[in-house]
Amino acid sequence: MTMTDVARRAGVSQPTVSFVLNDRRDVAVAEETRRRVLEAAAELHFVPNRAAQSLRSNKSFTVGVVTSGIVSQPYAGLIVLGLQQVVQPAGYVCMVVDTTGDPGEGDDAVASLVGQGVAAIVYASLEPKPLHRSPRLDGIRTIFVNCWPEEGKADTVLLADEYAGGRAAAASVFDRGHREVAFLGGPRNDYACKERRRGFDDAARAADLRPADLVHRYGNYQIGSGYDLATEVVTEHKPTALVCGNDRMAIGALLALHALGLDCPQDVSIVGFDDQPDVADQVRPGLTTAALPHLMLGRRAGELVLGDPNDAPERIIVDCELIERDSVGAPPKRRR
Numbered sequence: 001m002t003m004t005d006v007a008r009r010a011g012v013s014q015p016t017v018s019f020v021l022n023d024r025r026d027v028a029v030a031e032e033t034r035r036r037v038l039e040a041a042a043e044l045h046f047v048p049n050r051a052a053q054s055l056r057s058n059k060s061f062t063v064g065v066v067t068s069g070i071v072s073q074p075y076a077g078l079i080v081l082g083l084q085q086v087v088q089p090a091g092y093v094c095m096v097v098d099t100t101g102d103p104g105e106g107d108d109a110v111a112s113l114v115g116q117g118v119a120a121i122v123y124a125s126l127e128p129k130p131l132h133r134s135p136r137l138d139g140i141r142t143i144f145v146n147c148w149p150e151e152g153k154a155d156t157v158l159l160a161d162e163y164a165g166g167r168a169a170a171a172s173v174f175d176r177g178h179r180e181v182a183f184l185g186g187p188r189n190d191y192a193c194k195e196r197r198r199g200f201d202d203a204a205r206a207a208d209l210r211p212a213d214l215v216h217r218y219g220n221y222q223i224g225s226g227y228d229l230a231t232e233v234v235t236e237h238k239p240t241a242l243v244c245g246n247d248r249m250a251i252g253a254l255l256a257l258h259a260l261g262l263d264c265p266q267d268v269s270i271v272g273f274d275d276q277p278d279v280a281d282q283v284r285p286g287l288t289t290a291a292l293p294h295l296m297l298g299r300r301a302g303e304l305v306l307g308d309p310n311d312a313p314e315r316i317i318v319d320c321e322l323i324e325r326d327s328v329g330a331p332p333k334r335r336r
Contacts, residue, residue: 009040051296064113065096066106069126075277076126082298087305102278110134120305128191145301156304158297158316160193165290165320166199173241174207178331182215184229186245224293226252227248240331247272247280265329286325293318
């Protein structure tokens with residue numbers, strides 16, 4: 001199949017097909033015409049010769065993706081999936097390089113990608129943190145997703161709204177009347193933990209509580225950490241709700257309640273963070289949690305790759321939606 005075949009099927013000229021399939025936004029093509037061309041190309045299973053297009057237009061259809069920790073974490077891999085969902089229909093291919101072992105080792109891989117020609121380099125991380133930026137990217141568009149450059153600069157940084165997510169998670173128990181609430185966070189100096197703690201404290205203030213009067217403890221985002229912290233806090237302080245640093249710590253807290261002969265949410269409500277697939281929705285009771293928008297972060301990155309670099313903002317913050325399930329109820333003293 002050729003562009004001439006597509007043009008004949010769509011009832012347009014061959015140059016019009018070229019403009020549409022090459023995404024020439026500098027040439028005016030009616031949206032109805034664009035739709036007919038794309039439908040005709042799909043019906044004829046027409047596949048553009050990207051190598052030839054790149055030679056003609058000096059435009060690359062490859063996106064380099066440099067990840068840290070994502071390849072071994074399925075739910076964080078949604079960032080890459082979201083990116084692919086947006087750029088692949090436009091004819092782009094993603095080439096992924098993982099630098100978990102030694103970020104500096106990724107420099108050679110990045111140099112190879114740049115040497116082959118890339119439309120952009122997208123850095124993506126399992127957790128929000130600074131990442132090593134290759135010094136070989138001068139003149140190459142760089143987008144950081146769930147991370148930011150340790151040195152140098154990025155064209156755009158995309159982050160989840162950890163603060164607002166933390167505030168919504170805490171508000172889900174304060175709004176139900178809980179006043180004895182404990183915050184069980186991740187590492188004290190971790191960016192996400194600090195933002196979620198800040199949101200927790202502001203939600204407490206909105207409920208006319210002093211954050212200093214509430215219990216704050218720190219762990220390491222693992223199930224065992226949640227178990228140990230919840231056992232200590234529930235035994236010593238008897239809170240009616242636990243706001244946990246992530247879903248794994250919330251699972252640990254739930255196990256601790258069972259070991260102590262308590263029920264969730266009848267005795268103690270629990271809130272997580274992440275909405276980790278096949279975890280938060282599968283445990284019983286279902287876990288109320290703030291969802292990390294990994295898929296949306298990836299999709300927004302893909303939109304940036306396809307869009308005009310001159311219109312791209314330097315920073316994009318994506319909402320963390322509160323997912324309400326069965327692990328939050330009214331405090332025991334208010335039950336009938």
